[in-house]
Amino acid sequence: MSDHPRPDMTPVDHAELALLLEVASTPKPGNVDRHRDHDDLRFEHFLAGAVGARPGLQLAADPERPPIGDAFERAVRGMSQQDGDNTQFGCLLLLVPLVRAAATDRLSPAGVAEVTEATTVDDAAGFYRAFDHVDVAVDDPPPDADALDVRRGADAVPALRERDLTLSDVLSLSAERDGNAREWTTGFERTFAAADRVLVDEGPVTDRLARIFLDLLAERPDTLVAIEHGDERAAAVSRRADAARGDLAAAEELAEAFREEGINPGTTADLTAAVAFVALERGVPV
């Protein structure tokens, strides 16, 4: 690692920096970024969220290995110490297993799959408890899974235990309709592939991340947009992102348009933070 541009930065440092670089990268149409706030969700809420999340990220990297579900819950609780409510819930859901993988020298699709596949019912319980700290936009559960609705938070834990569901099991249930859950069940396929593209891209890292955000949004409909506005609208958003690729002025216009329309491709922003983390670990310059 002696030729790493940040020889003293740990996976925890890189995870925190990934959260900061994600929100700083602009334009990321529809999301809070360096140049845009939402009405009640401002840039500085994300800065405080990133700092507050750190103790949870530290647990994720801990050699004593507490359940990563506990690390996630601690990260979300710390993140919530600002007035913007949910800033980085989805980012942290992706970062926690990536940090665990990096801290145990296996930051690869196979390595992070080992981490997610090793999760237990205790990890699932931590994940559910995390929903008690902030409001998270989620889809309704499948018709037969009311007892497992994440919006029940800690109240759903007995049902989890009764059915012996691990965190990996829980996320598999929503992999079809939640882009973050999909990463969990595919060895973070899109994350690693996109990080490779960021590494060979050029220019400031925040420009690279803004470009990859648009690429990711163009390539696959954002699942938060689908939950909030339906599948057709989400598909249209991706087509519009595709049309703006490689054209900064068009991307800026799209950012204005999405803001006016209330379109928030938040899952793609989560994925961008995960991509930033892998790229940082692999030496992308800052």
Place this chain on the structure above:
Amino acid sequence: MSDHPRPDMTPVDHAELALLLEVASTPKPGNVDRHRDHDDLRFEHFLAGAVGARPGLQLAADPERPPIGDAFERAVRGMSQQDGDNTQFGCLLLLVPLVRAAATDRLSPAGVAEVTEATTVDDAAGFYRAFDHVDVAVDDPPPDADALDVRRGADAVPALRERDLTLSDVLSLSAERDGNAREWTTGFERTFAAADRVLVDEGPVTDRLARIFLDLLAERPDTLVAIEHGDERAAAVSRRADAARGDLAAAEELAEAFREEGINPGTTADLTAAVAFVALERGVPV
């Protein structure tokens, strides 16, 4: 502290968040901020600098109490792990004793004066070693103090030891011409007074910090501007800041003008980070 808006945030967290809020606050005419970069010094360099500084800030808060000069040197070394060179040297010089004071429950002018007055020659040596990590704009030393020129870095340490100079002694030597050294020798007088004003101000914390930056610049010439452009120019910069107070459009124009003129009131930005830290510790909302 149970009514603190950030019950789980430590002085180290608040110091890191102060660094982030300082650079995010805009407009801060002449400095990198949320809306402006310099040519080779960009916003993301400050984000990475803040994360990288953390292990040094942790040493400053350490109950085992290593010399704060060592904590400072570690913070600067960590900060320097980005491509912008010196991002937050002056901020850290102010934050390190403030963090030590906060971590020992004496974050007050008297408490931080105890911290600075307790410094030793070892602290001074750490301070000098920190100059080896980045390029810092400083004034020439007094005619009889060539051997103590900070630009000598670690090479000046034997001269320090020979003269038995503590870090407090060293900074007293430049208190007349360096605003940060002046804070060290006055119990952080301006820092605490400005933090009180930030606490009773209203609106987003980044707006409050942008306002206090302009106030501080108006009230006293910036010593970095004086070093780089002379005393008369520094006084004129303060008069221009005074004229822009309370007028956002005028402050934005001033930011453009200072950028064109190469005016960088960096010491006032350092002070703003220290103010942010004290305000965060005292519960300013984010």
